[in-house]
Amino acid sequence: MFCAQHLTKRYGRLTALSGVSFSVRAGEVLGLIGPNGSGKTTLFECLGGVLPLDEGSFLRNGRPMSERERASTLFYLPDAIVPWPSQTVRWAIDFTLGFFGGRADLKADVIQRLDIGALLDSTIGSLSKGQRKRALLAIGLLMPHAVLMADEPFDGLDLRQSREVGETLRSYASAGRTVFLSIHQIRDAARVCDRFVLLSGGHTRGEGTMAELAALAAARTGSAGGDLEEVFLALT
Amino acid sequence: MRLPRSAFGWLVAKEIRELTASASWWVLLVAIGPLVGVTFINAARTYAEASGLNGTSVGVGEAFSPLVGIWSPTFSACEVAAVFLLPFVAIRLVAGDQQSGALKIEAQHPMAPIVRVVAKVIVLVGAWIVASLAPLAAVLLWVQYGGHVHAPELMTVAIGHLLNAGLTIALAAAAAAMTEHPSTAAIFTLAVTVGTWVLNFIAAVQGGFWETAAGYTPPAMIAEFQHGLIRLDAVLIALAFIAAGMALTAIGLRHGVPMRRRIRESLTLAAATAAVVFACTFVHSSWDFSENRMNSFPAADELALENVHSPLYIEVNLAPEDPRRADLEHKAIAKLRRALPKVHVRYQSATSIGLFEQTSPHYGEIWYEIDGRRRMSRATTAESALENIYELARVAPPGEGQGDIFRGYPLAVYPNGAATVFYGIWPAVMTAVALIVNRRQR
Numbered sequence: 001m002f003c004a005q006h007l008t009k010r011y012g013r014l015t016a017l018s019g020v021s022f023s024v025r026a027g028e029v030l031g032l033i034g035p036n037g038s039g040k041t042t043l044f045e046c047l048g049g050v051l052p053l054d055e056g057s058f059l060r061n062g063r064p065m066s067e068r069e070r071a072s073t074l075f076y077l078p079d080a081i082v083p084w085p086s087q088t089v090r091w092a093i094d095f096t097l098g099f100f101g102g103r104a105d106l107k108a109d110v111i112q113r114l115d116i117g118a119l120l121d122s123t124i125g126s127l128s129k130g131q132r133k134r135a136l137l138a139i140g141l142l143m144p145h146a147v148l149m150a151d152e153p154f155d156g157l158d159l160r161q162s163r164e165v166g167e168t169l170r171s172y173a174s175a176g177r178t179v180f181l182s183i184h185q186i187r188d189a190a191r192v193c194d195r196f197v198l199l200s201g202g203h204t205r206g207e208g209t210m211a212e213l214a215a216l217a218a219a220r221t222g223s224a225g226g227d228l229e230e231v232f233l234a235l236t
Numbered sequence: 237m238r239l240p241r242s243a244f245g246w247l248v249a250k251e252i253r254e255l256t257a258s259a260s261w262w263v264l265l266v267a268i269g270p271l272v273g274v275t276f277i278n279a280a281r282t283y284a285e286a287s288g289l290n291g292t293s294v295g296v297g298e299a300f301s302p303l304v305g306i307w308s309p310t311f312s313a314c315e316v317a318a319v320f321l322l323p324f325v326a327i328r329l330v331a332g333d334q335q336s337g338a339l340k341i342e343a344q345h346p347m348a349p350i351v352r353v354v355a356k357v358i359v360l361v362g363a364w365i366v367a368s369l370a371p372l373a374a375v376l377l378w379v380q381y382g383g384h385v386h387a388p389e390l391m392t393v394a395i396g397h398l399l400n401a402g403l404t405i406a407l408a409a410a411a412a413a414m415t416e417h418p419s420t421a422a423i424f425t426l427a428v429t430v431g432t433w434v435l436n437f438i439a440a441v442q443g444g445f446w447e448t449a450a451g452y453t454p455p456a457m458i459a460e461f462q463h464g465l466i467r468l469d470a471v472l473i474a475l476a477f478i479a480a481g482m483a484l485t486a487i488g489l490r491h492g493v494p495m496r497r498r499i500r501e502s503l504t505l506a507a508a509t510a511a512v513v514f515a516c517t518f519v520h521s522s523w524d525f526s527e528n529r530m531n532s533f534p535a536a537d538e539l540a541l542e543n544v545h546s547p548l549y550i551e552v553n554l555a556p557e558d559p560r561r562a563d564l565e566h567k568a569i570a571k572l573r574r575a576l577p578k579v580h581v582r583y584q585s586a587t588s589i590g591l592f593e594q595t596s597p598h599y600g601e602i603w604y605e606i607d608g609r610r611r612m613s614r615a616t617t618a619e620s621a622l623e624n625i626y627e628l629a630r631v632a633p634p635g636e637g638q639g640d641i642f643r644g645y646p647l648a649v650y651p652n653g654a655a656t657v658f659y660g661i662w663p664a665v666m667t668a669v670a671l672i673v674n675r676r677q678r
Contacts, residue, residue, distance in 0.1 A: 049492040050340055067492075071346050081337025084250075086257035088678055098246040100345060123678060139341075 001026045001147060001178055002065060002073065007056035009042055015202055016042040020056070022197045022207050024147060024180055029173045031193030032182040033232060039202040040182040041079065044151050047180075048076025075100075075145035077136055079152040079182075085125030089116060089135045092124055093142065102142040110138045113168040115161075129156030137165060147178040154188045166192040190228040200236035243347055244355060251329065251359040253677060258328045262670040264321040265367055266663050271313035272370040273658025279309040280378070280651035287646035300644040301528045302378070303389045308462040310374050314397040315458055317367065318404045323425040326360050326408035330485065331418040339489065349486040357405060357482060364401040368394065370662065377654055384645035386527040389464040396461020399474045400454050406481025413488025429454075441588045443556035452513075464526025472516040480509040522574050528642035533571050536634035537622055544629040547578035549605040553598050555585035560616045564602065568621035604628055 001024045009017040016039045024030055034040050045051040049071055058065040065073070084092050093111075097104050111117050114134045124132060133156045140148045153169070154162045169192060173179045183189040189196065196213060198205040206213050210228060217234035255261050283305040333339040342352065371394075379385055407428055411421035432453040439450030450456055457470045487493075487501050524531040532538060550569065554561035561583070573579050586593055593599040604611050604621070606628040613620050626633045 046492075048340070049344065052492050052494045068346055071344060075344060076340070078337055078340045081340060083333075083336050083338035083341055084254070085336055086677075087253060091253070091677075095246060095250055096341070098241075099243050099250070099342070101243070121678065 001060070003059045004047070005057050005059060007043065007046060008054045009039075009046055009051065009202075010054050017046070018202045020199065020202070020204050022204060024178060025195070026146070026178055027173055027176050028194045029170055029179045029181065029192055031189040031196045032180065032199060033186060033189050033196050033228075034184065034199035035236070036184060038199045040184070040199055041151055042202075043199065044076055044149050044182050045078070047074055047149060048078075049074075050076065050078075073145060074147045074149055075140060075143040077140040077148065077150040077153075079155060081136075082125055082132065083136075086123055088121050088123055089127070089138075090120040092135070093120075093139060096139045097142055100143055100145075102144050104142075106142055110141045110168075113171070114138050114141075114165065130158065130161060133157060134161070134165065137168075141168070141172055141177075147180055148172075149180040149182070151182045152184065153181055154183065154185060162188060163191070186229045186232055196228070198232060198235050205235045206231075243345060244351060247342075247347075247352060247355040248358060251355050252362075254332060255325070255329060255359055255363055256673050257677065258325065258332070260321075260324040260328045261363060262666065264317060264325055264363075265670070266666045267321060268313065268317045268367050268370045269373075269658045269662030269666065271316055272310060272374055273654060273662070275313045276306070276310040276371075276374040276377070276658070277651050277654050279306050280381070280649075280654065283646075284648050284650055287648040289648040289650065300646050301526070301530070301642070302384055302645060303386070303393070303462075303464055303526055303528075304530070306374075306378060306383070307390055307393050311371055311393050311397055311462065314368070314371060315400065315455075318364075318397065318401050319429050322360075322364065322367075322401060322404050323408040323422060325363060326356075326405045327412040327418050327421045327425070329356055329360060330409045330412035330489075331421060334412075334489075335418065340491070343489070343491045349490040350483065352489065353409065353482045353485045356409065356485075357402075360405045360409075361398070361402065364398065364405075368397070370658070373657060373662070374654075377651065377657065381647065381649045381651065383647050383649075388525040389527055392464050392466055392525040393462055395466070396458050399461075399471065399478075400458050402478045403454055403474055403481075406478040406485070410481040410484040410488065413485040439556075441556055443583055443585075443588070447556070448517075452517075460531075463530055464524060465531040466523045466525065468521040469516050469519040472519060473513050476509055476512045476516060480505060520573070524574070528644070531571065531574065533575055533618060533622065534634075538575050540626065540631055540634050541572075541575045541622075543631045544576055544606070544625060546607045546629065547580060548572065548576055548625060549603075550579065550581045551601075551603040551605070552581065552583045553585065553601045553603075554583065555587055555589055555593060556583070557589040558585075560600070564616035564621075567616065568618045571618060572621065572625075 003021070003023040005021050007017050007020040008015070020039070020043060032040050032043065042051065046053045049067070058070055060069070084095070087095075093107065096102060097107065111120070114137060116131070116134050116138055119127060119131055119135060124135065127135060133153065137150060137153055140150055153165060157165060166188070169179050169181070173194075181189070181193065190210070195207070195209050197207045198213070206216050208216065210231070213228070213231045213235065217231045221234045283300060286300060286305075333342065343349075375385065375390065408421065408425045411424040412418060415421045415424060432455060435446065435453055436450045436455060439446040452470060452473050457474060460467060460470065483505050484502060487498055487505070490498075529535075533541065552561065552564060554564070569579070569581055585599075586596070600614050602613050602616070604613070604624040606625070609628045611624045611628055613624055622633070
């Protein structure tokens with residue numbers, strides 16, 4: 001789909017991202033994993049065009065992506081926002097569908113899968129954190145962009161909801177949509193993602209499938225990797 | 237309802253919903269009724285008494301113009317609303333998206349940021365036009381009382397207040413886009429407004445450059461519109477500031493742009509605006525839409541002045557705070573600037589108040605000069621100025637009695653029912669509409 005190369009972002013003297021590189025493949029669920037403060041949100045905001053990058057580039061088929069091309073390919077769903085708080089969920093979905101020219105044909109399916117039918121006439125500002133997260137994920141899934149980037153999509157969801165949302169995201173990925181998730185709960189990531197990008201201290205510590213990362217961890221530490229948590233600890 | 241099809245249409249529809257969902261907008265709508273009511277009722281009562289109501293001497297109102305007697309004071313309520321209420325509506329509409337995070341989603345649309353700002357400004361100007369229904373209600377009441385309305389002068393006043401609202405919206409929007417928090421934006425906007433008042437105060441004391449600069453502040457601009465005068469330079473400068481405010485808002489709302497680039501673009505914009513404003517000060521076209529030609533000499537005099545082709549130099553030995561100077565400026569010099577192609581005025585004084593210059597031998601002298609010929613006068617009336625100019629230019633003055641005399645429109649009617657409309661019906665209707673609109677949106 002595209003490659004990110006040597007992405008660097010500084011806040012004054014603090015380097016939040018330092019030469020971060022990874023690739024995103026079409027139709028996969030890619031997990032960006034890292035502890036709090038590792039630079040996940042900064043990376044997503046740079047990818048989403050919210051923050052300017054100091055260095056780095058995006059390549060598609062070996063050639064640089066223009067800003068317009070990046071904007072039309074990636075849709076970024078930020079964490080911890082309450083957009084249009086006095087408007088209803090129904091209106092927010094219709095507005096984003098109309099404004100971005102989204103997939104209106106998927107509307108009923110997304111509403112049903114994310115179980116937000118009962119929330120449609122509630123204002124966004126009145127929703128709980130988990131309800132709001134599902135409503136915003138619905139908006140993200142209905143966008144026409146090839147890649148959906150969601151920052152902490154499972155934050156605020158209970159176990160059952162996390163599983164349902166994970167299944168929905170996987171279902172849309174298997175239908176061709178690329179999903180890039182920033183997750184700090186490694187168990188959630190292990191359940192949903194096909195591949196992983198490990199981020200710590202603003203650096204990429206590893207990229208690949210579970211097996212590839214386990215092999216990398218074994219090569220570095222000399223011990224055979226266990227689950228994703230152990231691999232993550234070994235590599236970061 | 238037919239749904240908008242373009243992204244811009246969706247954006248405008250969204251801004252309308254956000255506007256009607258904001259309490260600040262309804263507070264403005266509810267409050268502007270009583271504000272207009274106070275000014276209209278007081279103006280109409282004074283106008284009636286001067287016109288002979290309750291046995292006051294009939295005849296005083298003969299020269300009365302509704303423009304000065306009714307519309308200037310009535311529309312001054314709009315000035316108060318534009319300064320103290322409208323900024324909060326604009327800040328809410330711009331900062332709301334930033335505070336809630338909606339901008340992070342909306343900004344991912346490839347639409348140019350200035351287009352997003354245009355959508356907001358369109359809705360905010362529309363909001364102001366809706367708020368202008370309150371002074372419109374005053375116009376309807378005035379007509380019902382039998383009052384006279386001269387549409388061009390009324391439209392001039394309304395356009396002046398619309399431009400002022402545009403300036404307020406542009407300033408508040410730029411402040412909201414450039415600051416982290418809405419309260420900072422509100423303080424900044426009010427600080428700029430207070431700054432223009434300070435500038436007017438300094439101008440009154442210092443004169444000179446300050447006086448010229450103060451002539452382009454919103455209060456000075458509105459004052460001219462309220463006298464039925466449209467000055468092209470003032471309109472162009474106001475439009476330049478509005479465009480600059482919108483561009484600054486777009487710079488502030490644009491995501492993914494380094495701070496250094498934003499600062500560079502903002503400084504370039506400021507320099508370009510300053511250049512445009514400076515260029516606009518050389519535009520001298522103006523139109524007097526007042527029915528009583530209060531900004532112009534009588535038509536016969538203006539015809540005679542067309543024969544004066546040489547530059548006119550005026551040296552005024554009066555201090556900035558001397559009331560005679562303001563008198564001369566308004567009664568003669570402002571009209572001369574409109575009637576003659578080249579008027580050069582030089583004010584001279586040793587102090588700002590002139591109180592201690594009265595014994596100075598030349599204080600109070602007004603020198604007129606055309607083609608090297610000079611005449612001195614101490615009178616500050618238009619008649620005196622014209623007499624000197626005709627003499628110096630060797631132009632025959634128009635004969636006595638030429639031209640129409642404005643007789644005025646006295647109206648000795650108490651503003652019955654206005655209090656009910658503005659203090660009762662208006663707030664009740666606006667409150668009801670607010671409740672209905674918000675209920676329908678949910």
